[in-house]
């Protein structure tokens with residue numbers, strides 16, 4: 001071995017000490033290894049079959065035969081890798097087809113794919129804004145948007161700001177104070193992932209329109225989930241096609257592999273294609289993933305009953321929890337958080353549930369506010385009533401053991 005010995009390497013010493021601290025604080029994450037496809041029931045290494053209640057596989061498409069076959073055909077048609085950055089030699093026809101499908105789904109003129117929604121979010125404001133502009137973000141937006149704001153400030157030198165969660169009077173005041181800014185961009189999650197709550201899109205759009213601001217919605221937990229046909233938050237409110245810019249992921253309801261996209265005007269997508277650093281300096285989405293994601297969108301378009309099933313399953317599970325005596329956060333999305341208070345309580349509950357064959361993750365501070373640790377259940381259209389009943393029985397046993405119900 002060469003290099004600075006670990007004992008005198010300050011970085012190594014620091015991170016080892018921090019890892020020890022994570023373990024002492026009970027916040028060290030252990031990983032559970034799966035030996036089968038992501039599905040309502042999976043085979044977990046060392047445990048056998050468990051029911052998953054914490055995946056973003058909202059429509060049950062991760063192991064759908066049609067979606068998987070499309071991925072396999074993708075490798076036959078386009079090979080294993082893109083082998084370069086897209087503008088140099090990595091664009092395949094499947095990318096173009098996927099992007100047309102994304103735009104069609106969310107109701108914009110165009111879309112551009114990225115290797116993740118994280119990348120899409122980071123690309124957007126840093127590429128299109130300038131020092132004459134401002135971007136304002138909801139306080140509870142996803143971490144990728146928080147980092148996107150930091151990048152925009154550093155790279156585009158635009159003004160950035162945060163408005164109180166869902167408080168559009170606060171946003172109104174901040175936009176009024178920014179009237180001299182040439183471009184005013186407002187960003188919000190469509191569905192807030194830790195609460196499972198839906199943005200008040202009509203009110204948000206009103207404030208944006210009043211100030212001539214553009215609205216950017218991150219619909220990662222809403223695409224495939226909200227609206228009659230799973231077209232997202234805008235469809236849910238009857239506002240499909242009225243949001244200026246939508247970013248979303250291919251890594252949740254749409255097959256769950258990876259990838260994300262920016263959807264908006266043709267000029268916006270063209271400009272990002274020309275100038276966004278996460279387009280210009282990194283390989284394109286693998287063709288296999290583009291192919292399976294495209295198939296997932298087509299399944300969603302032809303089988304909207306999956307969205308209905310997701311809604312019915314969520315209602316069934318939520319009612320089941322309520323009748324057991326739990327108090328899940330109210331809401332209309334398949335994210336059903338059960339608040340437990342301290343982080344250790346949430347971790348303990350998720351450990352006991354796993355012993356009962358139900359995999360659901362506990363979240364504590366700093367992911368959620370202090371004292372609001374929770375287990376966050378996520379329901380899938382793929383869950384059967386038997387899966388949900390078995391999960392509810394486990395909640396009942398663990399809840400009684402922990403004296404929660």
Ligand SMILES: Cc1ncc(COP(=O)(O)O)c(C=O)c1O
Nearest residue numbers: 116117118142220249251259260
């Ligand atoms: C609101 C939101 N935006 C972006 C992302 C990132 O998506 P991806 O996994 O495609 O990077 C997530 C994933 O958790 C998310 O919840």
